[in-house]
Amino acid sequence: MKQRLVQLIAQTELQVTELQVQQLVGYVELLHKWNKAYNLTSVRDPNEMLVKHIMDSIVVSAHLQGDNFIDVGTGPGLPGIPLAIMCPEKNFTLLDSLGKRIRFIKQVVHELNIANVTPVQSRVEEFQPEQGFDGVISRAFASMNDMVSWCHHLPAENGHFLALKGQFSEQEVAELPEWCSVTEVKSLQIPELEGERHLVILTAKE
Secondary structure (H helix, E strand, O other): OOHHHHHHHOOOOOOHHHHHHHHHHHHHHHHHHHHHOOOOOHHHHHHHHHHHHHHHHHHHHHHHOOOEEEEEEEOOOOOHHHHHHHOOOOEEEEOOOOOHHHHHHHHHHHHHHHOEEEEEOOHHHHHOOOOOOOOOOOOOEEEEEEHHHHHOEEEEEEEEEEEEEEOOOOOHHHOOOEEHHHHHHHEOOOOOOOOOEEEEEEEEEE
């Protein structure tokens, strides 16, 4: 599995250390193990997880500006855990309302010795951080409108929303609230992943 991950990463411009490769593979192994009992992801095959979960997450690491990020509706820690492994100098809060997911993330952080992740069990609208985040990340929300509406209290003054999407939808952009606009759309190239992937960066208007 490690060799396969190294081959996938070689198809990108990402720089990944030996330790990071070990941690990413360790995460997949834990996810595969826990998934049997806790049903954390619909992806059952660890080799598929490498593409659909790991590569799909870590390609975003090149686009993170700032130091403090929150992954909203993180599920089993996606994309937050892979991003935290890739960016050890940045801090990641991983938010989910389900206890079993947060328990899993705590176990991952402990076993893989990841120092820059804070797991939080809460509904997003009830979570009140002490300070705003440079980036509010999500790959789980149904629509960008839902994401920015429920998370509008989370970015810092110059913070952004980072929505991981499949196809980019002009319809979704049209449905955004008045106070929010799309500042950038990046097409993501993920080795061996079928279908389109986009990173949509949104900012609150002044």
